[in-house]
Amino acid sequence: MINLDWKKVNGLMPAIIQDSETLEILMLGYMNKEALEKTQKSGYATFFSRTRNCLWTKGETSGNKLDVKKILHDCDNDTLLVLAKNSGPTCHLGQNSCFKEAPASNHIITELERTIDFRFDEGDINSYTYQLYKDGIKEIAKKVTEEAGEVSIAAVTNDGQVINESADLVYHLLVMLRKLDMNFSDVLDELVTRSK
Helix, strand or coil, rough: CCCCCCCCCCCEEEEEEHHHHHCCCEEEEEEEEEHHHHHHCEEEEEECCCCCEHHHHHHCCCCCEEEEEEEEECCCCCCCCEEEEEECCCCCCCCCCCCCCCCCCCHHHHHHHHHHHHHHHHCCCCCCHEEEEHCCEEEEEEEEHHHHHHHHHHHHHCCCCHHHHHHHHHHHHHHHHHCCCCCCHHHHHHHHHCCC
16 A cells, blocks of 8 residues: 555554445554555555554454455555455454444345355255255256346336345345355446446
């Protein structure tokens, strides 16, 4: 990163850590030049501890590292925004975020993907999600097509079911993506690429 105003922040820059998928704010740390360089080189968030007066990489004792996807700076070049994916709770109290009730844009999608993965792994024959998984990708794809048709019909007939049918479509789309080892965040990344 060039043109950062280290002088303005006395060599210690605030670094806001945000989940790269859900956009949930995870924590705030501080980086000096050395911590930023180590972060960029290793790919994992490293900070400067103001209390211990040394560098520390998040997760070096807990294993809950922050895998850095992108680093941005603000318009004054004195604050960093680090987009990262955590491998476990970010907060030392065992919570995903150090901020209680931090807003996330697609948190429900991430939670639903986790639930789908759990159902796949659990193997409960009474689970609809597991039955879809067992039926295979062709059957899941048929359900996505069916649900897309129901959304279209609901929109044309104005029967008040567009939201309900759209939720069914999104659920089945997520099942299909997870069956293919893909995430909804991959779709969002593609949309970002197309918007450039």
